[in-house]
Amino acid sequence: MWSSGIIGQDKVKNTLNKSIQQDTLPHAMILEGSSGYGGLPLGLMIAQALLCTESEHDLGCGQCKSCHQVDDLIHPDLHIAFPVVRKEGVERKNTTSKDFMPLWRDMILENPYLSYNDWIRAISKTSANGDINVKECNDIIRQLSLQAFAGTRKVQVIWIADEIGTNGNKLLKLVEEPPPGTFLIFICLNTEKMLGTLISRCQVIRLSPIDDASIVKVLMEKYQVAHDLAHQSALLSDGDFSQALTYAQxxxxxxxxxxxxxxxxxxxxxxxxxxxxxxxxxxxxxxxxxxxxxxxxxxxxxxxxxxxxxxxxxxxxxxxxxxxxxxxxxxxxxxxxxxxxxxxxxxxxxxxxxxxxxxxxxxxxxxxxxxxxxxxxxxxx
Ligand SMILES: [Zn+2]
The missing domain is CATH 1.20.272 (Zinc Finger, Delta Prime; domain 3)
Incomplete structure (x- = not known):
């Protein structure tokens, strides 16, 4: 369950939970903040809640086929896009997230607080910059126009949406009028790089740094970091779990x-x-x-x-x-x-x-x- 792996962020979790319960979740939203604040796991938590077939569980039941598929990032109605670089043997304009999906999935399942730098370093031998290209945007529009495979809802998560740049123009119409049952969740580090026209069509949720105590707890329990080191790493990280983990390790x-x-x-x-x-x-x-x-x-x-x-x-x-x-x-x-x-x-x-x-x-x-x-x-x- 993505909801149980989220570190701290109780306030925003509760707010989102309430919107899901009351069916008032916006169809397009931006979760803004450093990767180490947990925008991605929160986005996946929302996706799991929306796609769960046992509707009485607000954040997903964790038991149904749909929940398992979202846990493993293989749900057919959960679409995910993220910045990539050129893949060897493929032209850049034809390279999209799909070409890197197995690696991304492995890395995110290992650490959903993965930083963008770590991702780019994993896929690029040079200092190439990643981006979300026109083909990716067209793919997003096309796949969201199709019928949902399993239920009635489709969720599109766009990780590090900062890198869409002006290609975001392509998505304006989609964001303004998504097909019925479609939810778009943009995870971005900083809305500064995103088009104003795109931002204004979304509800923006600005994430706060994670509280020290929650970081210490996870470092100690999940990563077996000694108390003093966990505490020191949390203090230094300023609420960014990726940073804290790096310091602690x-x-x-x-x-x-x-x-x-x-x-x-x-x-x-x-x-x-x-x-x-x-x-x-x-x-x-x-x-x-x-x-x-x-x-x-x-x-x-x-x-x-x-x-x-x-x-x-x-x-x-x-x-x-x-x-x-x-x-x-x-x-x-x-x-x-x-x-x-x-x-x-x-x-x-x-x-x-x-x-x-x-x-x-x-x-x-x-x-x-x-x-x-x-x-x-x-x-x-
Ligand atoms: Zn479920």
């Missing part, structure tokens, strides 16, 4: 130790250490490299919060707070300097995304970091 030393060690190497200009550190960084996979850099951004944010709002504003456990404070207390960073560091890390991340070798990115970045921190050395060595 990095083993050994905590990310904070890594980041502080790096700052220390740069601060004392230990070039030998920086070289070894860069080599080790180069051996991580792209996702781990990006996680480390994004964690660095979190640390910088924490330092700013500490400076401007006091220690209680820092979202870290007490031990980490102490480590952070003892490291930054002799750096005397100003808010402006932290902004410069922010830009540096953002630049490093974008190089990693463009597949510049991690070792080079890290070595260059470390030299810049050393320069920024160099005026800060009070007791070198």
């Amino acid at each position: 990095l083993e050994e030393d905590t990310l904070l130790d890594h980041v502080l060690q790096w700052i220390q190497l740069c601060r004392i200009r230990d070039y030998h250490g920086i070289r070894n550190w860069s080599v080790a960084f180069g051996q991580m996979n792209t996702e781990e490299q990006k996680t480390l850099l994004s964690y660095f951004l979190k640390v910088l944010e924490s330092i700013i919060y500490g400076l401007l709002l006091g220690d209680q504003a820092i979202r870290m456990n007490e031990l980490d707070k102490k480590k952070l404070k003892s490291c930054v207390s002799n750096l005397h960073l100003s808010v402006v300097e932290i902004e410069i560091l922010n830009d540096l890390i953002a630049d490093m991340t974008s190089k990693i995304e463009r597949y510049v070798p991690g070792r080079m990115v890290m070595f260059d970045g470390s030299l810049s970091l050393s320069r920024i921190l160099s005026g800060k050395i009070h007791h070198p060595g």
Whole structure:
């Protein structure tokens, strides 16, 4: 049952449940928010409720054939579209979600909070951007115009609808007047990229970050993460389950130790250490490299919060707070300097995304970091 796998989000779950009960669910809706907030599992929960053949169960009975098929993402009246890249041997204009469906299904069944980046990385060896093309839009229109296979309803889920772009024009008529019994659920990260004309024809539900306690519970129960690590990962993730899971699954030393060690190497200009550190960084996979850099951004944010709002504003456990404070207390960073560091890390991340070798990115970045921190050395060595 998709409804039972949803992490937190009780409020929106209740609202949707009520609309389903009262039969007031809009025929076109947008669930907006980071993938880690759970837009997709919520969309699939709605689909399951709509397609269940035992109508007395509001969110689906979980027992009927229809519910099982939605659980496995193989219901003939549940249509799903998502961004793809060109498939080998097929022209891009002819490539659609169907060409990647088995892989997508496996990945979503494994983790419905999958991030868009992880998806694109799984299907593209290069830094190609995915999108939802014209053929996909035409397919959507065509299949929704057909009779439902099993019951009277059809559900179209469009995951990362951000990537429809102006092709969304094709869907305007469909969204305005869907065939009877048809529901369109757009899952998007941010409505900014979507056509205003499309948005205005849908009911938009903006998802909030997931509460910390719900994230901690799932990390501990489903992923066997130890309490302290689960708690720390939840705090850092700002309510994004994908992020929390990524943080929690990095083993050994905590990310904070890594980041502080790096700052220390740069601060004392230990070039030998920086070289070894860069080599080790180069051996991580792209996702781990990006996680480390994004964690660095979190640390910088924490330092700013500490400076401007006091220690209680820092979202870290007490031990980490102490480590952070003892490291930054002799750096005397100003808010402006932290902004410069922010830009540096953002630049490093974008190089990693463009597949510049991690070792080079890290070595260059470390030299810049050393320069920024160099005026800060009070007791070198
Ligand atoms: Zn059912």
